[in-house]
Amino acid sequence: MDIEKIIYKLYEENNATREELLYLLDNIDEKSRELLVNLAHKTRMKYYGNKVYVRGLIELTSYCKKDCKYCGLRRNNKNAQRYRLTKEEVLECVRKGDKLGYKTFVMQGGEDAYFTDEIMVDIIKSIKKEFPDNAITLSLGERSYESYKKMFDAGADRYLLRHESASKELYEDIHTNESFEYRRECLKNLKEIGYQTGAGFMVGIPNQTNEDLVNDFLFVKEFEPAMCGIGPFIPHKDTPLRDYPHGSLEKTITCLAIVRLLLPKVLLPATTALSSIDKTGRDQGIKAGGNVIMPNLSPMGVRKNYSLYDNKAYILDEDAEYRKMIGEKIESLGFEIETTRGDNPDFRK
Numbered sequence: 001m002d003i004e005k006i007i008y009k010l011y012e013e014n015n016a017t018r019e020e021l022l023y024l025l026d027n028i029d030e031k032s033r034e035l036l037v038n039l040a041h042k043t044r045m046k047y048y049g050n051k052v053y054v055r056g057l058i059e060l061t062s063y064c065k066k067d068c069k070y071c072g073l074r075r076n077n078k079n080a081q082r083y084r085l086t087k088e089e090v091l092e093c094v095r096k097g098d099k100l101g102y103k104t105f106v107m108q109g110g111e112d113a114y115f116t117d118e119i120m121v122d123i124i125k126s127i128k129k130e131f132p133d134n135a136i137t138l139s140l141g142e143r144s145y146e147s148y149k150k151m152f153d154a155g156a157d158r159y160l161l162r163h164e165s166a167s168k169e170l171y172e173d174i175h176t177n178e179s180f181e182y183r184r185e186c187l188k189n190l191k192e193i194g195y196q197t198g199a200g201f202m203v204g205i206p207n208q209t210n211e212d213l214v215n216d217f218l219f220v221k222e223f224e225p226a227m228c229g230i231g232p233f234i235p236h237k238d239t240p241l242r243d244y245p246h247g248s249l250e251k252t253i254t255c256l257a258i259v260r261l262l263l264p265k266v267l268l269p270a271t272t273a274l275s276s277i278d279k280t281g282r283d284q285g286i287k288a289g290g291n292v293i294m295p296n297l298s299p300m301g302v303r304k305n306y307s308l309y310d311n312k313a314y315i316l317d318e319d320a321e322y323r324k325m326i327g328e329k330i331e332s333l334g335f336e337i338e339t340t341r342g343d344n345p346d347f348r349k
C-alpha cells in the first residue's frame, strides 16, 4: 500500500477501508502527517472557511454516579470536591458569555440525579427565554429517551455524548459494569429526537491499539455525528489509571485530521485536553481541521473542582482576558473567531 495514495483517497473520496486506515496509522511519519494535516486544513477551508466557532462551557455539576476508570469525577474518587451550580449561577454564566459573543452554551456535567428532567427543563427554558437566538448544548451523559426528548422539547439544540471507544472490549475495560450497547443506543436516540449529536473518543487510552482507533473512525463515518470530540487521555492522580502516560499530541492531531477528511462538515473541537498536554495543542488542532473551541465560563470558584484529569489548561484565566487573548491568537494563526451559533450546515432546527 502507498500511504500518500491513502491520504489522497481520504481527501478526494472522504473514505478509506479498514485496511487502509490501519496502514495509515501504522506507517505515518512526519512527512505524511504534514500532507494529511494540509489536506484536512484544505477541507475545512472548503466547508467552513477560516472561521473558528466558540462555545461557552458551563460545568454544571461535579457529582457523578458513574465510575469511569479514567475520570477524576468518578463516584469512587473520595478526594473529589463536589459542587452543583444553581439556576441563577448558570444564568449568570450565560449572561457573561453572551456579552463576550458566545452564542452557544454547553452545559456539561457528571451524571447527577439531582438534575432531574424537571430541573433541566426549567434551566433550559429560562436560558431560551432570555436568549432565544442562542444555542444550548447539553453533555450530561446517559439518560432515557424520554428525558432527552423533554429537554429537546424545552429548547436544547445539541447533545455531546462521546462514544469513548468503538471497541467493545476496550470500552468495557475502562467502564466496569457499564453497557457498551446502551451508550450507542443513547447516541441513536439523540439523533432520532433531532439533536445535533456529538460523538467522540479519547486517544491513548491505556491498552488502546491502532485497530481500536480504526474502529472509532469507522464508527463515526457510519454514525455521521454533527460534532466529534477527540482528545488525548490524560491521567488523573486519584483514578485507577493514574500511572499511565497521556495520549500523544501527534496521534491526537493525526486522528483529528483523519476525522476531518472522513466527515468534511463535522464540527471538530480543538479540545482543552489537547491544550493541556502541550501549549501549542489547541493551535495545532485548529491547523489540522479543528474549527471549534470551548472557553470555560464556569464560576471561577468551582473550576478547579471540575477535575477530569491533572494539569487542565486555562482554568483560572479571567473570561474577558481569555476572550481577548484567544481572539488575537486565532487571528495570528490566520483564522477568525465566529460569533454566530455555528450550526453544522446539514442540521437546522
Ligand code: SAM
Binding pocket: 070, 071, 072, 073, 108, 109, 110, 111, 139, 140, 141, 142, 160, 161, 162, 164, 201, 202, 231, 232, 233, 234, 235, 236, 273, 308, 309
Ligand atoms: N458525564 C458526561 C459523559 O461522560 O458523557 C459528560 C462529562 S465528561 C467529564 C466529558 C468527557 O470528558 C468524557 O466524554 C471523556 O471523554 C472526557 N474525559 C474524562 N476524563 C478524562 C481524562 N482523564 N482524560 C481525557 N478526557 C477525559
Ligand code: SF4
Binding pocket: 064, 065, 066, 067, 068, 071, 072, 073, 074, 075, 109, 110, 111, 141
Ligand atoms: Fe462521570 Fe462523565 Fe466522568 Fe464518566 S466521564 S465519571 S460519566 S463525568
